[in-house]
Each structure stands twice: as C-alpha cells, then as structure tokens.
Amino acid sequence: MATNTKLSVHESVEEGAALAKSKNCLGCHQIDAKRVGPGFVAVAKRYSSVDAPLDYLSGSLQRGGAGRWGAVPMPAQPHVSDADARQIAAWILSLPKQ
Numbered sequence: 700m701a702t703n704t705k706l707s708v709h710e711s712v713e714e715g716a717a718l719a720k721s722k723n724c725l726g727c728h729q730i731d732a733k734r735v736g737p738g739f740v741a742v743a744k745r746y747s748s749v750d751a752p753l754d755y756l757s758g759s760l761q762r763g764g765a766g767r768w769g770a771v772p773m774p775a776q777p778h779v780s781d782a783d784a785r786q787i788a789a790w791i792l793s794l795p796k797q
C-alpha cells in the first residue's frame with residue numbers, strides 16, 4: 700500500500716535546506732546523487748512510504764549509523780538539535796521523487 704505520505708507538521712522546508720548546508724550535511728551528501736552518503740532524493744524515495752517517516756529520519760540523521768546504504772558509516776550529528784533534525788528531515792522528504 701504505497702499511500703502518499705503527507706507531512707502533518709508545518710516544518711519550513713526552506714529552513715531545512717539551509718540547515719543541511721549550515722550543518723555540513725552537504726559535505727557528504729548531494730541532493731540527487733550518491734556522494735559519501737546516499738543522495739537525499741534516494742533517501743526520500745526509500746522512506747516516504749514507511750510509517751512516520753519524519754520521526755524515523757529525524758532520529759536517524761542525528762544518530763548516524765551504518766550498513767543501510769553501503770560500507771561507509773555516518774557519524775552521529777550531536778550538533779543537530781531535535782528541532783533542526785525535524786526541519787532537515789521534512790526538507791528531505793519534500794524533495795521531488797521522479
């Protein structure tokens with residue numbers, strides 16, 4: 700059942716994009732291509748139909764982790780607050796998925 704998941708919260712998407720830049724996420728991630736980590740469009744595609752994708756992704760991007768996309772682990776991001784993580788996650792999930 701691939702229901703189209705709409706965000707029920709009103710995080711600002713533009714703010715999320717700016718945060719991803721200022722928190723250095725884009726040093727390892729590109730929007731539409733793999734870099735060190737997965738492209739954010741691919742992330743949005745993989746998770747937009749899971750339950751509560753915003754909760755999942757905001758937690759996941761703070762914790763970092765390994766083994767979901769390849770051999771390279773992502774370090775935890777303790778400089779990203781809960782609120783900032785949710786805005787970044789909302790932005791990722793809003794990316795157009797062709």
Ligand code: HEC
Binds near residue numbers: 737742759
């Ligand atoms: C040092 C490089 C690096 C930095 C900095 C980094 N990432 Fe990652 N990221 C990765 C790698 C590598 C993976 C894949 C990890 C895996 O395979 O599980 C990843 C995975 C992810 C995922 C997918 C997680 C999942 O559950 O599948 C998201 C979302 C993500 N990063 C967001 C971010 C955001 C937002 C930031 C900035 C706050 C950030 N990353 C900073 C390297 C990085």
